[in-house]
Amino acid sequence: MVPRKRYRQPSSERDGESRMSILLDSNSRVVTQGLGATGRFHLNGCREYGTSMVAGVRPGKGGQTAEDTPVFDTVAEAVDKEGANVSVIYVPPPGAADAIMEAADAGIPLVVCITEGIPVTDMIRVQRFLEGRDTRLIGPNCPGIITPGQAKVGIMPGYIHEPGRVGVISRSGTLTYEAVHQLTQLGVGQSTCIGIGGDPIIGTGFIDALDLFNRDPDTDAVMMIGEIGGNAEELAAAWVQENMTKPVAAFIAGKTAPPGKRMGHAGAIISGGQGTAADKEAALKAAGMPVAPSPAELGVTLVAAMQRAA
Amino acid sequence: MNVHEYQGKELLARYGVAVPTGKVAGSVQEAREVAAALGSEVLVVKAQIHAGGRGAGAVVDTVEEAGRLFADHLEKEGLPAHDLSGGVLLVRSADEAADAAEGMLGKLLVTRQTGAAGRRVSRVLVEEGCDIARELYMSLLLDRATGRPVMMASTEGGMEIEKVAEETPERILRQEIDPAVGLLDGQARKVAFWLGIPAEGIAEAVVFMKSLYAAWLEMDATMVEINPLVQTGAGTLLALDAKMSFDDNALFRQPDIAGLRDDAEEDPKEIWAGKYDLSYIALDGNIGCMVNGAGLAMATMDIIQAAGGRPANFCDVGGGATAERVAEAFKIILSDENVEAVFINIFGGIMKCDVLAQGVVDAARDVEITVPLVVRLEGTNVDQGKAIIAESGLNIIGAEDMADGAAKAVQAAQQRA
Numbered sequence: 001m002v003p004r005k006r007y008r009q010p011s012s013e014r015d016g017e018s019r020m021s022i023l024l025d026s027n028s029r030v031v032t033q034g035l036g037a038t039g040r041f042h043l044n045g046c047r048e049y050g051t052s053m054v055a056g057v058r059p060g061k062g063g064q065t066a067e068d069t070p071v072f073d074t075v076a077e078a079v080d081k082e083g084a085n086v087s088v089i090y091v092p093p094p095g096a097a098d099a100i101m102e103a104a105d106a107g108i109p110l111v112v113c114i115t116e117g118i119p120v121t122d123m124i125r126v127q128r129f130l131e132g133r134d135t136r137l138i139g140p141n142c143p144g145i146i147t148p149g150q151a152k153v154g155i156m157p158g159y160i161h162e163p164g165r166v167g168v169i170s171r172s173g174t175l176t177y178e179a180v181h182q183l184t185q186l187g188v189g190q191s192t193c194i195g196i197g198g199d200p201i202i203g204t205g206f207i208d209a210l211d212l213f214n215r216d217p218d219t220d221a222v223m224m225i226g227e228i229g230g231n232a233e234e235l236a237a238a239w240v241q242e243n244m245t246k247p248v249a250a251f252i253a254g255k256t257a258p259p260g261k262r263m264g265h266a267g268a269i270i271s272g273g274q275g276t277a278a279d280k281e282a283a284l285k286a287a288g289m290p291v292a293p294s295p296a297e298l299g300v301t302l303v304a305a306m307q308r309a310a
Numbered sequence: 311m312n313v314h315e316y317q318g319k320e321l322l323a324r325y326g327v328a329v330p331t332g333k334v335a336g337s338v339q340e341a342r343e344v345a346a347a348l349g350s351e352v353l354v355v356k357a358q359i360h361a362g363g364r365g366a367g368a369v370v371d372t373v374e375e376a377g378r379l380f381a382d383h384l385e386k387e388g389l390p391a392h393d394l395s396g397g398v399l400l401v402r403s404a405d406e407a408a409d410a411a412e413g414m415l416g417k418l419l420v421t422r423q424t425g426a427a428g429r430r431v432s433r434v435l436v437e438e439g440c441d442i443a444r445e446l447y448m449s450l451l452l453d454r455a456t457g458r459p460v461m462m463a464s465t466e467g468g469m470e471i472e473k474v475a476e477e478t479p480e481r482i483l484r485q486e487i488d489p490a491v492g493l494l495d496g497q498a499r500k501v502a503f504w505l506g507i508p509a510e511g512i513a514e515a516v517v518f519m520k521s522l523y524a525a526w527l528e529m530d531a532t533m534v535e536i537n538p539l540v541q542t543g544a545g546t547l548l549a550l551d552a553k554m555s556f557d558d559n560a561l562f563r564q565p566d567i568a569g570l571r572d573d574a575e576e577d578p579k580e581i582w583a584g585k586y587d588l589s590y591i592a593l594d595g596n597i598g599c600m601v602n603g604a605g606l607a608m609a610t611m612d613i614i615q616a617a618g619g620r621p622a623n624f625c626d627v628g629g630g631a632t633a634e635r636v637a638e639a640f641k642i643i644l645s646d647e648n649v650e651a652v653f654i655n656i657f658g659g660i661m662k663c664d665v666l667a668q669g670v671v672d673a674a675r676d677v678e679i680t681v682p683l684v685v686r687l688e689g690t691n692v693d694q695g696k697a698i699i700a701e702s703g704l705n706i707i708g709a710e711d712m713a714d715g716a717a718k719a720v721q722a723a724q725q726r727a
Contacts, residue, residue: 041660093559119560120452121530124489127457143659155629157659157690172605173629174657177689178712181657198604201457227605230454253608256593256615257624264589264604264626266559267454272472277612294616295609296713 019216023110023136023192024086024147031055031078031108033099034090034115035066042090042114042155043067049158051151054082075106088144088153089113096140097122104135111203112153113140120266123201130203137203141265143173143195154195156180164189166302167213169206170225171198171232171265175253175295179223182299191219198265200229206236214244221247221306223298224289226280228254229268233280237287247305250284251292252277311556313570314358316435318552321567322534325525328518329549332437334358341411344436345404352439355410357397357419359429360575362553364397367421369414369431376420376428384422397421397431400439407436432574440548445538446505447471448519450526452533459487459526461519463501467538493523511545518547529567530560579623579642586638588627595620597719598643598652598681600636602627602661610655613712619720622649629660636669641677650723653715654685656695663687663695671702682707682722686715 019025028051032043035056044067047053055078056066062073070082078084087103089096089111096115103111118140130137138145144154149163160177162184170176176195183190194209196202206224213219222244226233233252240248255277257263259270270276281291292301313321316334323329331348335341345353357364366388370376383389397419399410411434420428445467453460464482466474474481483504485497495516502515526534535553542548561568573581583590589604593611597619601607604626611621623646627639643652656666667687686709687695699706707722709715 094562117559119530119563120532120557121527121560124452124457124459128489155660160689170605172603174601174603174659175605175609177657177659178606178609181688200452200454225605227608232454235455251609253605253612256611256621257608258591258593261591261624262558263591263608263624266557268604268608274472294613294713295606296613296711 019218023212024145024151024153026050026150028052028086028151028153029054029082029084030086030088030153031057031075031082031084032069032088032090033057033075033103034092035071036090039090040067043069045155045158046088046152049152051153054078055084075102075108079106079108084108086110086112086153089115091115093117093119097126100126100137101129104130104133107134109134110136110138112138112142112144113203114142114144114155116141118199120200123199127201138194139197139202141199142197142202143176145192145194147192148190156193156195160184161193162189165191165218165220167191167216167219167222168193168225169209169213169222170195171227171267172225172253175225178295179225179298183223183302186299186303188299188303191216198227198267200267206232207239210236210240210244210248214246219246221249221302221309223302224248224250225298226250226252227265227268228252228257228263228270228277228280229265229275231275234283237283237289240289241287247309249290249292249302249305251295251298251301252280252284253295311558311561311567311571312360312575313554313556313567314360314433314572315356315552316358316433317570318554319549321529321554322522322525322549322552325528326517326521327525327549328547329552330437330440332435334433334435335411336433338408338412338415341434341436342404342408345401345407348436348438350438351402353401353407354437354439355399355401355407355414356435356437357414357431358433358435359397359419359424359431360572361421361423361429363421363423364419367397367419367424368392368394369397369417369419370394370428371417373418373427376418377426379420380424380426380428384420410434411436430574440540440550441543442540443543444541446541447474447537448522448539449533449535449537450522450531453486456486458489459523461485461487461493461497461501461523463505465505467540471537487523492527493520507541507547508545511547515547530557530564531555532557579645583639583642586635588625588635588639588642590639590642591624592646593621593623594648595622596648596650596723598622598646598649600625600627600639600643600652600654602629602631602656602658602666606655606657610653610712610716613716614653614719617713617716617720619716619723622646627661631661631665631669633665633669633672636666637673637676640670640673644677644679644681649681650726651682651684651719653719654683655712655715656687656689658687658689658691658695662691663689664691664698667695667698671698671704674702674704682719682726684709684715684719684722686710686712
């Protein structure tokens with residue numbers, strides 16, 4: 001029996017150094033919220049990758065099993081009975097915000113929300129609810145997080161990744177796969193890859209993730225993939241200039257995107273002249289970060305940045 | 311999703327936000343009747359399109375004329391002196407209101423924000439004129455950095471707020487709202503006093519602002535902009551204009567608002583794509599593209615431009631697309647007559663390359679493909695996908711990676727031209 005709310009700040013984090021594999025590693029025990037076709041498909045996918053997929057939650061179906069996994073009525077039970085310490089959420093948009101808050105309420109330290117299409121006002125409530133709690137949210141509207149060779153929580157194709165020492169942070173899904181693929185082709189492995197999500201309100205932003213990589217002894221450099229909309233990249237550029245001790249290469253998608261149109265992601269919109277790719281690239285370059293001129297040059301830009309820093 | 315001014319005002323009025331008395335009219339006769347019923351000495355007739363700058367725009371008969379005015383003047387500066395009607399007219403009788411409506415209905419209104427094609431005017435809003443003492447500004451929107459709503463107020467009504475922010479930022483007051491408690495009375499009072507509302511008007515101004523916040527929150531709006539917000543001679547606030555946008559992700563629980571969508575304001579191809587849950591946005595280039603994932607789709611557009619072409623569209627078929635949806639996306643892309651080549655760029659994750667390939671092959675049987683097709687497949691089941699395409703007998707140009715695919719698509723379009 002594992003006690004509830006076991007999460008403590010890891011001692012290394014208290015000392016200012018924190019392993020990214022603390023977010024996710026071979027000790028992670030994952031509960032899946034949302035056991036529809038998508039949730040079940042990826043439960044198997046993550047398990048095949050080697051992740052401990054210990055429980056599922058489906059209210060009213062407690063006591064059953066799904067994909068050879070025990071199903072509980074509540075997240076709290078999954079924590080109590082199976083020691084779940086990571087939750088991955090596939091619950092459809094109307095119930096997804098509540099699912100995030102249920103996981104946080106159950107004391108889950110890492111919640112990864114894959115769901116796309118959560119209303120903004122729901123996420124405003126979630127963000128407020130998470131203030132002051134020991135829960136880190138990744139997403140929503142993201143592919144998840146993977147520590148290659150150890151564990152994957154999410155929908156990314158595991159086989160394109162290689163264990164290594166480069167961190168990847170991205171607002172996109174498939175564009176992240178593109179970046180990872182290019183790195184792997186160049187023989188550059190990854191420490192951890194985080195899809196932070198394409199929505200206007202997300203739990204873990206660029207700065208949070210950069211800070212983790214900066215303090216991670218297993219990461220030497222970071223690839224950061226942004227896109228139009230909002231000013232998260234500009235804020236991250238300023239933060240990197242002030243704080244980052246490792247090279248960071250960047251890319252911004254959406255140079256050709258017209259203003260006022262939502263480019264697929266809810267957060268990818270240029271409004272009132274704000275959030276353009278040109279502004280973001282200028283801010284990144286001003287902070288001394290190399291910016292890949294084309295999405296075909298993500299890997300080589302990162303490698304060049306590492307060579308310069310060496 | 312955006313709505314028209316008259317719809318926005320109706321919605322806001324339900325929440326107790328003060329708006330001028332008026333009604334929408336779809337014909338000259340209706341406009342005359344509305345004006346007569348209002349019986350006001352001064353009336354305003356406003357063209358209803360989803361774009362701002364209407365007062366400073368011009369009503370024209372043809373797309374060519376709209377394009378000329380846009381390219382020569384509106385895109386850069388304002389229009390020089392002209393005798394064309396604008397999109398907002400002040401009138402003094404029902405007859406004049408009818409004349410104004412006749413001048414707008416069925417015509418094109420071109421403004422700074424419509425683009426070169428202008429927008430067709432199908433309705434006008436006929437309203438009572440009001441006694442304007444001062445023009446102010448107020449809006450509610452989301453601060454993405456904090457994940458909280460923000461109220462913005464400005465003493466510079468009638469101007470674009472971005473311009474005010476750039477030139478005279480001290481004339482904007484920003485109030486972050488704690489979603490746990492909503493807009494506080496004290497915050498609303500602070501805004502009202504800062505705006506210079508006289509003491510006797512403060513209580514009413516607080517009600518106005520709290521109503522505005524309730525409307526924003528409960529209707530799942532992403533933005534409410536009142537510009538200008540009018541302080542009347544009597545010292546009360548009135549929403550003279552109202553621009554509202556709603557969260558597409560919340561429309562499932564806002565059926566009334568979803569019903570306000572005006573398909574005439576949107577590209578028919580985008581409406582078609584919406585029916586199949588595809589994310590498609592029409593652009594004006596020559597290279598069509600189909601991609602899985604929004605970020606990769608944007609990056610694909612960018613690399614097409616870098617290769618010397620221009621993207622004809624944004625198209626994200628999504629992670630879990632079926633062969634049927636892929637086929638539909640393909641048809642939508644090909645229905646754009648500016649398309650001279652198509653670049654399909656797929657990184658299979660959840661979406662398997664063989665499913666994509668099957669969708670393309672199926673679509674190719676339904677639609678006659680008259681333009682070169684470049685396909686780049688990578689990721690899950692890539693070999694099966696490539697085999698399906700090879701066995702189909704279709705004339706498809708294979709690409710090694712994104713850069714190669716974009717270059718080949720641009721080259722193929724040039725050879726065709």
